[in-house]
Amino acid sequence: NAGVMQNPRHLVRRRGQEARLRCSPMKGHSHVYWYRQLPEEGLKFMVYLQKENIIDESGMPKERFSAEFPKEGPSILRIQQVVRGDSAAYFCASSPGAVYGYTFGSGTRLTVV
Amino acid sequence: GENVEQHPSTLSVQEGDSAVIKCTYSDSASNYFPWYKQELGKGPQLIIDIRSNVGEKKDQRIAVTLNKTAKHFSLHITETQPEDSAVYFCAADPGAGSYQLTFGKGTKLSVIP
Numbered sequence: 001n002a003g004v005m006q007n008p009r010h011l012v013r014r015r016g017q018e019a020r021l022r023c024s025p026m027k028g029h030s031h032v033y034w035y036r037q038l039p040e041e042g043l044k045f046m047v048y049l050q051k052e053n054i055i056d057e058s059g060m061p062k063e064r065f066s067a068e069f070p071k072e073g074p075s076i077l078r079i080q081q082v083v084r085g086d087s088a089a090y091f092c093a094s095s096p097g098a099v100y101g102y103t104f105g106s107g108t109r110l111t112v113v
Numbered sequence: 114g115e116n117v118e119q120h121p122s123t124l125s126v127q128e129g130d131s132a133v134i135k136c137t138y139s140d141s142a143s144n145y146f147p148w149y150k151q152e153l154g155k156g157p158q159l160i161i162d163i164r165s166n167v168g169e170k171k172d173q174r175i176a177v178t179l180n181k182t183a184k185h186f187s188l189h190i191t192e193t194q195p196e197d198s199a200v201y202f203c204a205a206d207p208g209a210g211s212y213q214l215t216f217g218k219g220t221k222l223s224v225i226p
Contacts, residue, residue, distance in 0.1 A: 004156075033213070042117075042202055042216030043157065056213060091156050100145050100212065104156035 002027070004094050004105035005074075012111045013082045021077040021108045025094030031055075032075040033102060034067060037089040049075060082112045115140040115207040119217025126193050127225050134201055134220045137185040142208030146179060146186045149202045151219075157202060161188070193224045 005024040013019050025032050030051050035043040045059040049069040060067065064082075069075040079086055089109045095102035116139040126132050138146075144165035149157035163170045163177045163186065170177050174193075179186040190197055200221050204214040 006156075031212075040218070042119075042204075042218045043214075045213040045215070048212060056211065059213065095212075100147065100206070101159055101162060104149075104158070106154075106156045 004029075004092055004103050006090075006092050006105035006108050008108060009106065010109050010111070012113060014113055015083060016081050019079040019082050019086070019110055021079075021090050021092075021110070022074045023077070023092030023094075023105060024074040025092075026096075026103055029094035029096050029103075031095045031097060031102070032069050033093045033095075034075075034077050035091045035093070035104075037091060037107070039088075043091060046077070079110075082110075084112050086110060087112045115143060115205055115215040117203060117205050117215050117217045119203050119220060121220060122218065123221045123223070125223045125225060128193060128195060130193055132188075132190045132193055132197070132222055132224075134188045134203070134222075135185060136187070136203035136205075136217050137183075138205040138215075139184065140205070140207055141181075141184065143205040144208055145206040146177070147204050147214070148175075148177060148188050149204065149216075151200045151202065153199075160201075190222075193222075195224050195226050198222055198224045 032049045034046040037043045047067045048056040064080045066078045089107045091107045093102040093104045119136045147162035150160045151157045176189040200219045203217045
């Protein structure tokens with residue numbers, strides 16, 4: 001039973017480009033959470049999604065960031081017109097329902113040059 | 114919103130000694146307190162958690178204690194081993210049915226053989 005799969009593991013983008021981060025939850029999990037981790041910092045909540053629904057996006061920046069979790073396929077975190085300050089590790093977690101103890105993936109490390 | 118403070122930021126112990134990491138939280142509505150271990154280049158891994166109706170929980174060499182009155186909780190690792198070396202994060206939920214977590218900034222634990 002594969003864990004939470006994130007890809008790519010590393011992503012380099014030039015300022016102004018778009019970044020797309022993918023997250024495939026564990027089998028049987030229908031709830032996905034995205035967190036961002038800056039160097040030497042803890043994780044910061046961004047968004048909580050269920051299939052086809054955004055449940056809580058209170059941690060998402062108001063502009064340039066969006067997330068989706070379609071009926072089929074992985075969850076996508078999309079960052080438009082990236083800036084240097086977007087450089088961070090982005091982690092996805094999943095759970096089988098609205099419960100705690102969710103499982104994190106290995107993350108995508110985004111570098112904006 | 115919830116604020117979680119974690120101390121110390123770094124901790125070095127001799128192999129076989131005990132390690133204690135402490136966290137305080139601000140929101141009295143919080144009722145779920147997990148601890149995560151993050152190894153270099155990997156995602157956070159849940160190692161133990163505690164809910165507000167319990168004062169202490171133990172799992173082999175790891176224990177967590179919670180003082181709701183003082184709003185603090187601690188992680189205790191006994192008989193430390195080199196493989197315990199990692200960054201440890203505490204977290205708390207904001208209560209009110211939200212499933213996002215607020216994380217501390219982490220403690221880098223080094224176990225010296």
